[in-house]
Amino acid sequence: MPSVTYRRPGLVARDHVFRVPLCHDDPGAGEIEVFGREVVAPGKEDQRLPWLVYFQGGPGGKAERPVSTSAWLGRALQDHRVLLLDQRGTGRSTPANRQSLAGMSPAEQAEHLSHLRADSIVRDAEAIRAELVGDEPWTVLGQSFGGFCALTYLSLAPQGLRQVLITGGIPTLTGHADDVYRAAYPRTLRKNDAYFARYPHDAEIARRVVEHLAEHEVRMPTGERLTPERFQTLGIQLGQAGQFDALHYLLEEAFLGDTLSDTFLRGVDAVVSFAPRPLYAVLHESIYCQGTASRWSAHRVRAEFPEFDWTTAERVNFTGEMIYPWMFEQDPALVPLREAADLLAAKDDWPALYDLDQLARNEVPVAAAVYHDDMYVDRDHALESAERVRGARVWVTNEYEHDGVKASPAVLDRLLAMNRGDA
Template identity: 40%
Template sequence: MTSGNQSKGVSQAEGLQQSSWTRGGLHLKDVTFEAPFDHFGGGAAKSAAASLAAPVSDKPQGPSSIEIFARIVATEADSQKPYLVFLQGGPGNEAPRPTTPVGGSTWLARALEEFQVVMFDQRGTGKSSPIGSVAGRITGLDAVGDDPADIAEALSHYRADSIVEDAEILREALGVDTWSLLGQSFGGFTALRYVSAHSKSLDEVYFTGGLPAVDTDPVTVYARTWEGMKRKSEQYYRAFPGDREKLSHLIDLADSDDGIALPGGARATKERIRLLGHFLGASDGPEKLHYLLDQDLTSAAFRHDLAAALPFSGRNPLYAIIHESCWADGGVTEWAARRAMPDDVQADPTLLAGEHAGPESLTEDPELAPFAEVAELVAKREWPRLYDVDALRAAEVRGGAAVYFEDAYVPAELSLATAELLGGVKPWVTNEYEHNGLRADGYRVLDRLISLARG
């Protein structure tokens, strides 16, 4: 056993490259494996879920395979505990990197009491063939070429359906018949796809702020989240009465001279400033927004902090490019959040947005600008269905779902409608937490869901 960040060597079993190490009382195993780039056609072997996600085009796009990275975390070497797969929010974010010792009040501490935890870098993120842009050039998709249409086609293989098939390869390689899931936000969307496509591979499934709408136009979803953000905006200004005037002044600055110049060459116009409302979706977010606006708006410090505060950045480009597609259970998104914007929000830019991406998120950021034309093509794409309602009703998986009553991003009423399809998953509706409940009070949230699932 090693006591620090030291490799115990690399082994290869069942197609996995593995290395193990120990740190802070945690035993970690890093694994990489190859998965088909296209699980559903284009020359790759078709999966059992192929009927749910028939490709729009038979033209192969991208490489034949893609490298996927995952980290398995346990409290002892050679653990025999069952596996729990953590599916993180996003899309487009890599898995968290565990840094805390065993114990504490985190969801990971609770999970490790009875599970080994599998943390995936979902394809295109982290160490799983990451996608980005460097010096104005798209990286991570070299095999696709430079044609925006080809890149847009390739990005159709980065949704929840492909992520689930990647996970199935690892499950089989580890030699386990079933494992359990914990899906946070977009990770819950991925978990629901898993139930729809491979319920027999699952023991338990837990959702935190991530039960998506099924067979629902994304415009309908975003219309509801706009109404929620209107309420949260007004609540914020009641809590911090002077901040509406500060934000209005900031918007005036953004409306002049082609936007506020930010470090790195990015600019922020009115609609990007509106996205500061994403703070209001977290329990500690209102205070963070207030402290940001409390700075001198003309200072360099403020501009650096503003750049860091805006969502949809070049750090995780998939978040901006395919974000709306995660809601697309069939159909075309076509900038659904912008199309759903109410007239009163359009007229009053101090009514803030959450995860309401628009084209300017790409065009005003030089790191995202190479993807701007690609994003327009993705927005026009006809998406296949993600969920099979009959399969969801038939699934015998038990679990629990935290449905946050005031969730800024996943409307509670739509989550509860989906929960009705899952006979073994018990919802817990609460206003104790915002969308970040798993981060804010993870031990208690996961413990409550485990208790619900097991009666």
């Protein structure tokens, strides 16, 4: 049901809260709420505009909060009414975190969390479309994991789609999580190479930091311990525009004499804590699982890449978009979910997320931006999967990082033009 409408420069917004089944196949399992923010350009509030629903990256990422008209949103509002959807479990939707799940057993937690993947997100979207739009199909814009959701949408409910736009988010459709991480570790090493080529002195600082952490018990301002392996996870930033520099500016203030500075520790905590997005850690490997268990894939596969062992490698390399079981021992936001996470890692009966036959006969216009040097989504996997989607048009570019759609309106503009046949 809609709540208050409010205005800010460049947009008019209205909040919606929708009730959907936790399990769409079992209405008796209870209901949850899904929050959506409708956004339209000022002066167009009463116009009949086509709808565009935005699927945020993640998993476990809430929708963008429009403090201003960002690159893609400004372009979308020229000719669309936009729905910013907090995917189930995130943001203002019914939360799924250590606090909301505290009264459940680990098995109950795992069961609840198993209903937060792309297939459920898509079925939520279809229920919401029926309530907001009726029979009219809408456009989906999927960024990163949102692109994964878009391909699930094409598989499960293509009748709900006018067109699909994907940026940095075409997954392997058939590969195991191990395949994903065997491709991800070399890409992450290349980002490290590029980073240390730009800031060669930072290799010495990173080495000094990990050795200090190994010899001292260092606490961040929240009281959490900072360990060498947790410090390495700062590399999660390296695939986004401008974050090379952000990491450098953090490292250059690392030490105050022989002690790690409060400024540095506070900055590290802001990056490595999963308190704002626990589902990113809990569900990350499950987004690749179809009838298989991940069994902590990133952790197992890491052993094949000794370059990330700071104790023996010549250089301290930062890790990327990998989740490890020790995170559920070191991060207070994750500790209460450790047993549930183990159950999810062992789960081998995940349902299929993609229908290859449906994708092969697809009739929905699809345009996708594949970033040539994307650290998070493998280029070769993306291109191989795109070939399985009938009629999909792909733009491969090295002009942008993974978050290119947020950096320039030209990205969304080109995708829209591709689907019109103008590019």
